[in-house]
Amino acid sequence: MTLKVYSDRMSQPSRAILIFCKVNGIDFEEIKVDLSKRQHQTPEFKEINPLGQVPAIVDGRFKLFESHAILIYLACVYPGVPDHWYPADLFRRAKINSVLDWHHSNLRVGAAKYVLYTVLGPALGIQPNPQAAAEAEKILSSSLSKLETIWLKGKGQYLLGGLQPSIADLSLVCEIMQLEVLDEKDRIRILGPYKKVQQWIESTKSATSPHFDEVHKILFKAKARFQERQSKLPSKM
Amino acid sequence: MTLKVYSDRMSQPSRAILIFCKVNGIDFEEIKVDLSKRQHQTPEFKEINPLGQVPAIVDGRFKLFESHAILIYLACVYPGVPDHWYPADLFRRAKINSVLDWHHSNLRVGAAKYVLYTVLGPALGIQPNPQAAAEAEKILSSSLSKLETIWLKGKGQYLLGGLQPSIADLSLVCEIMQLEVLDEKDRIRILGPYKKVQQWIESTKSATSPHFDEVHKILFKAKARFQERQSKLPSKM
Numbered sequence: 001m002t003l004k005v006y007s008d009r010m011s012q013p014s015r016a017i018l019i020f021c022k023v024n025g026i027d028f029e030e031i032k033v034d035l036s037k038r039q040h041q042t043p044e045f046k047e048i049n050p051l052g053q054v055p056a057i058v059d060g061r062f063k064l065f066e067s068h069a070i071l072i073y074l075a076c077v078y079p080g081v082p083d084h085w086y087p088a089d090l091f092r093r094a095k096i097n098s099v100l101d102w103h104h105s106n107l108r109v110g111a112a113k114y115v116l117y118t119v120l121g122p123a124l125g126i127q128p129n130p131q132a133a134a135e136a137e138k139i140l141s142s143s144l145s146k147l148e149t150i151w152l153k154g155k156g157q158y159l160l161g162g163l164q165p166s167i168a169d170l171s172l173v174c175e176i177m178q179l180e181v182l183d184e185k186d187r188i189r190i191l192g193p194y195k196k197v198q199q200w201i202e203s204t205k206s207a208t209s210p211h212f213d214e215v216h217k218i219l220f221k222a223k224a225r226f227q228e229r230q231s232k233l234p235s236k237m
Numbered sequence: 238m239t240l241k242v243y244s245d246r247m248s249q250p251s252r253a254i255l256i257f258c259k260v261n262g263i264d265f266e267e268i269k270v271d272l273s274k275r276q277h278q279t280p281e282f283k284e285i286n287p288l289g290q291v292p293a294i295v296d297g298r299f300k301l302f303e304s305h306a307i308l309i310y311l312a313c314v315y316p317g318v319p320d321h322w323y324p325a326d327l328f329r330r331a332k333i334n335s336v337l338d339w340h341h342s343n344l345r346v347g348a349a350k351y352v353l354y355t356v357l358g359p360a361l362g363i364q365p366n367p368q369a370a371a372e373a374e375k376i377l378s379s380s381l382s383k384l385e386t387i388w389l390k391g392k393g394q395y396l397l398g399g400l401q402p403s404i405a406d407l408s409l410v411c412e413i414m415q416l417e418v419l420d421e422k423d424r425i426r427i428l429g430p431y432k433k434v435q436q437w438i439e440s441t442k443s444a445t446s447p448h449f450d451e452v453h454k455i456l457f458k459a460k461a462r463f464q465e466r467q468s469k470l471p472s473k474m
Contacts, residue, residue: 050387051339062328069334076327090313091299097306102288104341150287 003028004058006048008035009218012112013067014055016174020071020167022211024081036124068100071167084164095160099151099168103175107147110140111175114190119181119226137190144194147172152196157203165207173204177216181223240265241295243285245272246455249349250304251292253411257308257404259448261318273361305337308404321401332397336388336405340412344384347377348412351427356418356463374427381431384409389433394440402444410441414453418460 005021005028007014021028033039033054040052049056049065056065059077064070075086087093113136117129147159154161158169176197179187191198205212242258242265244251258265270276270291277289286293286302293302296314301307312323324330350373354366384396391398395406413434416424428435442449 051383062331064331064335066335066338068338069331072334073327073331090310094299094301094306094310097309098301098303101303101305101341104338105345108342146288 001060004031005029005055006031006033006045006057007055008033008040009215010035010222011054012174012178013171015177015215016067016167016171017055017057017070017074018215019174019208019211020074020085020170022215023208024074024078024085026074026078026081068103068167068171071171075167082164084162084166085170086167092160096166096168099159100171102146102151103168103172106139107143107172107175110136110138110143111178114140115178115181118186119183123222123226123229140190144176144191144197147200148194148196152200157200159200165204169200169204170208173201176201177219180216180219181226183227238297241268242266243268243270243282243293243295244291245270245277246452247272247459248291249411249415250408252414252452253304253404253408254292254294254307254311255452256411256445256448257311257322257407259452260445261311261315261322263311263315263318305340305404305408308408312404319401321399321403322407323404329397333403333405336396337408339383339388340405340409343376344380344409344412347373347375347380348415351377352415352418355423356420360459360463360466377427381413381428381434384437385431385433389437394437396437402441406437406441407445410438413438414456417453417456418463420464 003021003026005014005017007018007030009015009018009032018030020026033045035054039045040049040054046052048058048063051065053065055067055070056063057070057073059073064073072086075081086096114133116126117133117136122128151159156163158165159172160166160168162169176191179190182190240258240263242251242254244255244267246252246255255267257263270282272291276282277286277291283289285295285300288302290302292304292307293300294307294310296310301310309323312318323333351370353363354370354373359365388396393400395402396409397403397405399406413428416427419427
């Protein structure tokens with residue numbers, strides 16, 4: 001039975017799973033769970049993931065959710081996935097686990113909440129919340145600074161000084177890509193100071209080409225929609 | 238060289254590491270990093286963990302931080318750690334990773350923030366914040382409900398229906414133990430409805446006895462201090 005990946009490409013962890021499967025030639029069926037139509041909250045989807053979140057996978061009789069757990073599972077179970085994605089060496093693996101854990105309470109909180117309280121929320125009928133956006137930006141900037149000075153310190157162009165990408169690179173870069181839906185001036189203001197981060201994003205894109213761009217197309221379409229909506233709002237005098 | 242564990246027993250992930258080492262007979266040196274004295278922000282400690290957080294370990298020349306990554310590392314590297322803590326079976330391991338990932342953005346956010354904005358903050362000179370506490374309580378209650386109905390569903394008394402505890406049981410129970418510093422009426426109001434959760438806490442305590450209680454002693458002392466401070470405040474009319 002083919003692996004089933006339940007996902008919505010607007011979700012950054014969903015994109016990480018899809019790109020990982022495509023890059024590594026894992027045969028899978030992409031099943032769209034449309035978040036904007038709240039399909040993740042249907043009883044049918046809750047049979048797959050009782051938490052009602054994407055991504056989730058079904059591999060034969062085995063169900064799994066939480067994107068980092070899924071990436072680790074796929075890297076360990078599917079033959080032919082190159083070692084650099086999640087090295088068998090326990091020391092390198094431990095360091096990758098450390099970055100993945102850090103991601104949850106730092107970069108993820110900052111990026112996801114900033115996008116929600118500025119651009120995405122209004123598109124979903126949630127009022128913009130400038131105070132919450134400002135707090136999220138603080139966490140986001142602090143996280144980008146730590147990426148630049150701590151996690152990207154080292155010889156290689158990837159996290160932890162790696163010469164090839166790991167699942168942590170893919171997961172975190174997909175998170176940062178969510179900022180593409182922002183107004184260009186906001187995106188540049190936030191990302192501009194972090195040159196190593198920018199270079200790392202390009203390296204990860206390039207290492208996972210052409211799948212990275214293909215899976216991210218949806219974001220640029222969404223951005224165009226958000227901008228169109230914005231331009232129709234009455235301008236402030 | 239002995240494993241060094243940099244920790245403060247007031248920190249719930251620090252306690253999980255200490256208990257894990259003690260239960261599994263891992264020889265280690267406990268090095269206190271006093272959070273109330275901001276020792277985690279000193280240049281000396283940032284040589285160990287540049288993120289300035291506990292717990293962190295140094296094992297020979299190898300440095301590691303983030304508690305879940307540390308628990309996984311110790312379970313995999315130290316001989317003699319029983320398999321149930323982090324099973325070699327990739328399917329069981331994947332499910333444990335899934336709970337550990339879920340913990341970050343759910344139970345941890347709810348419990349840690351609720352305690353901070355009610356009891357712990359004022360003790361650290363931070364004003365109580367009833368609105369933030371109410372938001373945290375919502376996340377905490379939702380997390381406890383998911384523990385009760387999803388993660389503790391199954392035959393065994395541990396997470397994922399396990400018959401013996403895993404590192405996820407230890408990590409999450411240590412998180413919930415932080416609620417011990419609350420006023421008794423608040424703790425009972427929050428935990429009261431969740432009978433399976435309460436039973437699971439007792440099972441985990443018992444499986445890690447006497448180390449669990451010994452490492453948690455500090456919480457009960459802290460609670461007494463918080464209550465004494467509270468009783469000295471001018472009462473509201």
